[in-house]
Amino acid sequence: MKRNPKSRTTSTTMSAITKVPFSSLKVDTRIRRAIAEEMRYEMMTKCQAMTIPVSVKGVDVLAKAKTGTGKTLAFLIPTIDRILKIPMRNRDGVFALCISPTRELASQIAEEAKQLSAFSKTDFTQQTVYGGTNVKTDVKRYQRRFPDLLVATPGRLIDLLENHGLSRGIRSLKTLIFDEADQLLEMGFRPEIRKILGLLPPKNTRQTLLFSATMPKDVMGIARFALRDKFEHIDCVGEDTDTHKRVPQSFTLVDESNVMIELASAIQEAVEEDPKRYKIMVFFVTARLTQLYSQIFNSIRGKFKLNVLEMHSRKSQSHRQKCAKSFREGERGIMFSSDVSARGMDYPDVTRVIQIGIPS
């Protein structure tokens, strides 16, 4: 069978694969068929095998699993299964809401949901909303009919709930998902999350699934606030596997005026380690700085010319998607990025990460 061309399965995903097949799940046959025929996956990852059988029971789940290990399917399978159990004519309003920190991740979730519902298209609707797009277009779409699954970034979600009639549709909410919760909080969305929780039906009337790559204190804080008192805590990581403990790290102090030269030589060094295979990510503290350095590097001609992928919020969505794809799939690449790529994106086989300036 041909490989699924839309898949972002990487070596990280494969290292988390178990011997438990998707076919063993007690979920709607159309979902199982979509996994086998549309997504072409056979075995579950550890995080999927550990959480899906629990989530399908309808209990609240707090799950910790590393980036790239299939968290999206882990929450989408029980969610879509639950939606399909209810006859379409009895569904009036948003049934499941997934909150995602960035547009990229929101689009990835929507794409997986689309594949997963390939054989239940007439029985399942979804909509994705995020900032930087026309609000009216979003509103027009759900005014006709609220989607069964809504995937949203926090800012736009609040706007739609407070000002554009989404609050009417959200009354029927039965599943709430926080994706990449640690990143949501790191990006400073705590006030938004508190606000959103205040605008949603109370927690005892819905199932809440919270997924995160790490479980710092503030994530636990949100968990206590958002999840019912009795929730399942599922740790798919364990203690000693934290990536950052296995990766050598070093730092250099440089004068502002020398950053350019130091960065160029750090990149050069990383390239020379293996000129055939290198993937270098350079993080800057703001979108502006990312833009400035990208433009400077991309305008260098001659011997030191390096093509730099430019990734930050000032770039169009289509540009960002193109860059992400090229960096994910290529054998060589250099990406300059703001914190939009800091978490949740799975770029396989990165050889070097350089951070310029102290992250906020």
Ligand code: ADP
């Ligand atoms: P995470 O959210 O944990 O970072 P994703 O849900 O984005 O990971 O999954 C990364 C990629 O792996 C996606 O393209 C997804 O379709 C794919 N994937 C998920 N589960 C499996 C599986 N069991 N087998 C193969 N690929 C999978």
Ligand code: MG
């Ligand atoms: Mg994810």
